[in-house]
Amino acid sequence: MTLVDFFAPTRSETAAHLDSAVWPSDARYNAEGRIVVGGVALADIAETYGTAARVLDEREVRQRCRAYRKAFPEAEIAYAATALLIGAVADWITNEGLSVVVCSAGELIAAFDAGVDPKRIILHANGVSRETLEVAVARRVGRIVVGSLAEIDLLAAAAARPQRVLLRVVPGIDQDSAPDNPAGFPLGAATAAAVARVLGTPMLDLIGLHCHLGSQIYNPDHYGEAIRRMVAEMALVRHDHDRILTDLDLGGGHAIAYRNGDAEMNLTELSAIIEDALDAACARQHFPRPNIALEPGRGIVARAGVTLYRVLSVKYSDGGHVSVVIDSETRTRTGTFAGVVVANRRAGGPLVTATVAGRAGDIILATDARLPADLRPGELLAVPCTGAYQHGSPRTRVIAVREGHYAQLVRREPTLLDRDAS
Structure with a gap:
């Protein structure tokens, strides 16, 4: 992206919908513009348990099992x-x-x-x-x-x-x-x-x-x-x-x-x-x-998982490049996830291409995420299709959702960074 691209007034692309190729089949935006999975707003889960957190849609897992049994x-x-x-x-x-x-x-x-x-x-x-x-x-x-x-x-x-x-x-x-x-x-x-x-x-x-x-x-x-x-x-x-x-x-x-x-x-x-x-x-x-x-394996659980992160900082370079730092040390597939979206609101303005990285700086979650140009620290990002093989150190908390209810399945292990912050 060039400086002209970044500031061009004609760039009006917005995040209008959730990509059905990577999100659970029942994922949607609610009336308040927040993403809902399994009948639960992802922002509510983040407020209750904190981030990083992996949300698992029980209905999606079961549907995938049934799809294999039927086929x-x-x-x-x-x-x-x-x-x-x-x-x-x-x-x-x-x-x-x-x-x-x-x-x-x-x-x-x-x-x-x-x-x-x-x-x-x-x-x-x-x-x-x-x-x-x-x-x-x-x-x-x-x-x-x-x-x-x-x-x-x-x-x-x-x-x-x-x-x-x-x-x-x-x-x-x-x-x-x-x-x-x-x-x-x-x-x-x-x-x-x-x-x-x-x-x-x-x-x-x-x-x-x-x-x-x-x-x-x-x-x-x-x-x-x-x-x-x-x-x-x-x-x-x-x-x-x-x-x-x-x-x-x-x-x-x-x-x-x-x-x-x-x-x-x-x-x-x-x-x-x-x-x-x-x-x-x-x-x-x-x-x-x-x-x-x-x-x-991944064919059963990958699309059932959505991982949540808080935005810690947003930096804009002179060349128009945007870098987003999130609260994650999760060791994941570098640069794989382009479907990163804001979960606490529905983006209604122009989008920019951003690199999303963990707070350690060397773990890149996405290199070409399309995020709102007005993204702010404290907002919630959601990464779909993360139900499989996203092994982190420390272990990320896991929250199950089903029909409007949610419960923690795995607690998060504390880290030295957490101790330093306290």
Whole structure:
């Protein structure tokens, strides 16, 4: 932005509505011009609990669960707890019929503490200790996913009773999004050796294969190709070992929009691709149709979350650049969130492009936020689509909203900056 752009009287763009691509479906402006989510004005939440605060719309989470159940009526939907796992969220998703995927001792304990049925828990063994595996086996966790020979051996040593196992493989699918470099066995000799190792271990019951193609994948064809390769591998296991694997877990990684225009995974298209690929692959291999599981995380909770911050300062440079400092130390995705808006009033004048940063100065929340030109310290900013993976240090308070009611789920941890301020 130039100085001319900043002061030009013809610049009349205003924030007229909330972007449905990133906000909860029931988010709106009320008669006073304040943003309302779950029937509660965000400004009221900020006044009650302070900021920074993450607001979770229970209705949105449940609707997302139901959308997956509707799109994949014959599949198991297992929520990837790494996205966000607190007791209330676990309760919401399990009440909607979802299972839970955990990837650490902390997540496993949180799932147990939330009362999740162990049979509905899938544990990924990558990076997990023997003690954690022993607890998982003793508590009769439904499935444990292993992706290396070391994990197989560790689980074998920890298993004092029979344990159902999924073998994590890497099908080698090229993706449009950046790969996560997941643990797993490449299809071929490595997978064959792993299958033999598990089948040769008395306490491990190999029931199927698992794959994870990456994150923010919006092209459903990748999953179709993965199915074709995975079913072929399952048929090879039957041929070599006379063993029919009954389960195929396709992982998660479904893309969601962080800003308007971002590509998203279309669940209807994904469902059709999966069905067609299963029919074709099973017919070609003369293989019985396996039980399918999917592991969405951000696809369930991301759009349900809105994070609130107070404006601490607004600075205008000689070149017209605007810098906004907020009360946050949250470590988040630098520059991702362009949908930052003022929550305590409806902007009615011209907008400017601003950089929004935490008070430490080195954590950039947004680089191109469109905010009111008359933004003032003390006002409230809201950042949509922050329900998943927004891990902060300190831990940000979490507030649940539903039908006009709200309650604190997680308290905020104090920081040295708070002590200095007092």
